[in-house]
Amino acid sequence: MIKLNVKDRDGEQHEVTANDGDTLMETLREFDWGVAAICGGMCSCGTCHVFIAEADLDKFPAMDVDEEDLIDMLEFSRDGESRLSCQLTLNPEHNGVSLELAPDE
Amino acid sequence: MIKTVVIVGAGQAGLQTAISLRQGGFEGRVILLGAESRLPYQRPPLSKQVLKGEFTEEKCTLRQQDFLDAQKIEFRPDSHVIALDAQRRAVTLEGGRMVDYDALVVATGSRLNRIQLGGSLLTGVNYLRTLDDALQLREQLKPGVRLVVAGAGYIGLEVAASARALGCEVSVIEAQSGIMQRSALDPIAAFLEDRHRSEGVTFYFNKLMTEIHGGREVQAVSLDDGTLLDAEVILKGLGVQPEIAWLEDSGIEVDRGVLVDEHCRTNLPGVFAAGDCAQTHHSLYPEPVVLESVQNAVSQGKLCAAAILGQDVSYEEPPWFWSEQYDCRLQMAGLPQPGDELVLRENGPNSLTVLSLGADRLNALQCINAPRDYMAGRKLIAAGSQVSRERLADSTTELKDLL
Numbered sequence: 001m002i003k004l005n006v007k008d009r010d011g012e013q014h015e016v017t018a019n020d021g022d023t024l025m026e027t028l029r030e031f032d033w034g035v036a037a038i039c040g041g042m043c044s045c046g047t048c049h050v051f052i053a054e055a056d057l058d059k060f061p062a063m064d065v066d067e068e069d070l071i072d073m074l075e076f077s078r079d080g081e082s083r084l085s086c087q088l089t090l091n092p093e094h095n096g097v098s099l100e101l102a103p104d105e
Numbered sequence: 106m107i108k109t110v111v112i113v114g115a116g117q118a119g120l121q122t123a124i125s126l127r128q129g130g131f132e133g134r135v136i137l138l139g140a141e142s143r144l145p146y147q148r149p150p151l152s153k154q155v156l157k158g159e160f161t162e163e164k165c166t167l168r169q170q171d172f173l174d175a176q177k178i179e180f181r182p183d184s185h186v187i188a189l190d191a192q193r194r195a196v197t198l199e200g201g202r203m204v205d206y207d208a209l210v211v212a213t214g215s216r217l218n219r220i221q222l223g224g225s226l227l228t229g230v231n232y233l234r235t236l237d238d239a240l241q242l243r244e245q246l247k248p249g250v251r252l253v254v255a256g257a258g259y260i261g262l263e264v265a266a267s268a269r270a271l272g273c274e275v276s277v278i279e280a281q282s283g284i285m286q287r288s289a290l291d292p293i294a295a296f297l298e299d300r301h302r303s304e305g306v307t308f309y310f311n312k313l314m315t316e317i318h319g320g321r322e323v324q325a326v327s328l329d330d331g332t333l334l335d336a337e338v339i340l341k342g343l344g345v346q347p348e349i350a351w352l353e354d355s356g357i358e359v360d361r362g363v364l365v366d367e368h369c370r371t372n373l374p375g376v377f378a379a380g381d382c383a384q385t386h387h388s389l390y391p392e393p394v395v396l397e398s399v400q401n402a403v404s405q406g407k408l409c410a411a412a413i414l415g416q417d418v419s420y421e422e423p424p425w426f427w428s429e430q431y432d433c434r435l436q437m438a439g440l441p442q443p444g445d446e447l448v449l450r451e452n453g454p455n456s457l458t459v460l461s462l463g464a465d466r467l468n469a470l471q472c473i474n475a476p477r478d479y480m481a482g483r484k485l486i487a488a489g490s491q492v493s494r495e496r497l498a499d500s501t502t503e504l505k506d507l508l
Contacts, residue, residue: 030172032128038403040147044427044436045400046480066434066476073480073505 002090007100008033020092024050024085028101035101041086043067046074049102051081056097060088076103107207107375108133110413113186113196114212114348115139117147117399118380120167121406122210123178129414135177136204138184138196140213143236144170145180149399151239152263153429156246157270165236186213189355191373208413211352211363211371211378212406215345215397224317224326230339233260245338248272253326253336255314257284259428261342262301266430269304276307276334278314278326287344288426290441290459292449293471300433314339347382347395360384362395367419368412369405377412379405388421389489390440398426423486436479439469439486450478450500458482460497467492481505 002018006028018027025041025048028034039045043066052060060083063071071082082102110126112119115137123135139145146165154160173180185199189211195203217232224230231242242264246252250273254261257279265275277284284301285294298308313329317339325335347362358364358372362384369377369385380402384393404422411418425438432455441461445468450458458478461469466489470482481504485492488508496502 030169032124032176036403038400039427040149040399042149042427042429042434043476044434045425066474069476070480073477 002092002095004094005096005098007098009101009103018090018094020090022090024048024083024088024090024099027090028085033101035085036104037086039086043070043084043087046070046084046105048085049074049076049105050083050085051078051100051102052083053098053100054081056094056099057081059094059097063087074102075105107131107413109136109206110134110208110210111136111138111196111204111206112210112212113138114210114214114380114382115141115145115180115182116212116214116380116402117145117167118214118402118406118409119210119212120145121403122212122379122409124168124176125407125410126413127176127178129410129416131410131414133207134179136179136181136206137173138186138198138204139180139182140185141235141237142182144168144173144182146236147399148234149427151236152233152260153267155236155239156243156264156267158243162236162240187351189352189357189376191356191376194375207375209376210409210413211349211357211376211382212380212402212409213348213351213382215381216348217341217345218343220341220343222314222316224319224323227317227319227323228321229319229323229337230317230341232341233264234345242338242340246271246273249274250338251334251336252276252338252340253278253314253334254340254342256342256344257281257308257310258287258342258344259285261340262297262430263428264340264342265301265306266304269306269431273338275305276309276336277301278309278312278328280311280313282310284308288437289435290447290461290469290471292447292457292459293435293473296457296473297430297433297435300431304431345381345397347384349382360393364393365405367408367421368417369408369420370412377409379409385420387424388419389423389486394424394440396424398424400425421487423483425483433473434476435471435473436476437469437471438479438483439467441469445469446494448494448498450475450498452478452500462492462494462497465491467497478504481508484508 036047188197363378456474
């Protein structure tokens with residue numbers, strides 16, 4: 001069981017259950033407060049942008065250059081916290097991870 | 106008072122309309138009519154990840170039934186809508202049942218251009234539009250199989266790239282003199298054409314497929330210059346057109362697609378249109394445009410919902426598109442206009458940015474493996490401000506510094 005603590009754009013907290021092997025984006029788009037993820041996970045649009053809590057960041061693999069470049073161009077990106085949720089595949093190690101949805105661009 | 110919204114078409118545009126209606130606080134009924142049997146799914150992976158076996162069917166699903174139930178979106182698969190009665194405010198399903206609406210969203214997408222040749226019914230002749238089409242094609246793309254693709258547009262080229270990755274031999278036949286002639290800027294098309302050649306794809310330009318040969322299964326195709334190509338699998342990638350035949354005699358205004366204003370409103374009261382089937386007024390363009398893309402489907406879905414909710418939002422977002430072929434990610438924004446000057450930025454190996462520059466503003470940009478340029482370019486196009494040609498061409502200046 002993977003449970004995540006997610007703060008939505010209105011500051012409301014949600015406990016979300018995710019499936020092993022799904023991306024974080026796939027998990028988050030299932031909610032009406034979730035991410036838009038327009039490009040469907042191609043690292044092309046930046047509409048699945050999230051902030052990962054500092055303590056949990058190293059549970060995910062480092063960014064590749066495409067993700068880094070795209071995040072760099074987003075208005076609301078935060079150094080060291082921003083990730084594109086479509087690039088993050090979840091496994092049981094991510095149980096308890098905290099994150100926040102970035103504002104819409 | 107709008108109590109029931111009926112959405113015809115459960116693709117990206119239809120689903121987005123439904124989701125956005127709920128997000129906007131709509132409390133009436135939302136009925137989403139899909140022609141296929143499946144839950145709403147995304148099409149971009151069909152020619153890529155699905156063919157290569159990287160995505161399961163499940164992975165293409167845009168929203169699960171649980172989500173639709175929670176949102177009180179009444180999704181009805183296998184619902185073929187055949188007519189609109191705008192007087193009665195109802196649509197007719199195959200079999201004669203009618204569904205009444207207070208507001209109607211036409212989101213029927215596109216249908217394939219089909220060209221019937223001798224041999225078109227043989228086993229091994231494929232089109233690619235639906236997930237079922239993709240799964241069927243995937244079964245046939247075994248290593249060593251000879252694939253002939255008719256049409257060097259996005260679908261044809263993405264399938265060609267996927268098939269090469271699967272170990273197929275690939276030939277592409279195109280009536281024009283190069284690839285992606287309808288939408289890609291010349292340097293981008295040339296870059297990708299080279300890439301396909303270096304991956305082993307053979308092109309036949311300025312040629313038409315005239316006949317498909319075989320007993321029960323495809324064995325070969327002939328071209329209009331007499332060339333005969335041995336083949337086991339054919340893909341016809343001949344483009345699409347708006348799926349609007351069912352609206353004939355409804356009184357709805359149609360040109361190439363259903364004509365809508367910048368709020369997705371048609372000429373009929375209470376009737377809206379979104380996505381591939383719509384031809385829309387857009388604040389950036391003088392003439393209404395048909396945009397076949399995920400972005401347009403999503404943007405117009407949101408606009409339809411806003412219009413139904415009585416909000417004043419209009420279409421201003423520059424159109425954007427993407428494609429993937431091999432390790433080339435092509436990202437495009439805006440629409441090139443006649444008379445534009447092309448400006449190239451050299452980005453180093455396996456990367457290219459081409460800007461389509463009007464008299465006083467950036468009209469479009471197309472990038473291969475250059476997401477920084479792409480994201481900044483999108484903003485430059487949206488801003489519509491004066492940009493200097495010299496600085497655009499200077500690869501040492503970041504595009505975001507021109508904002």
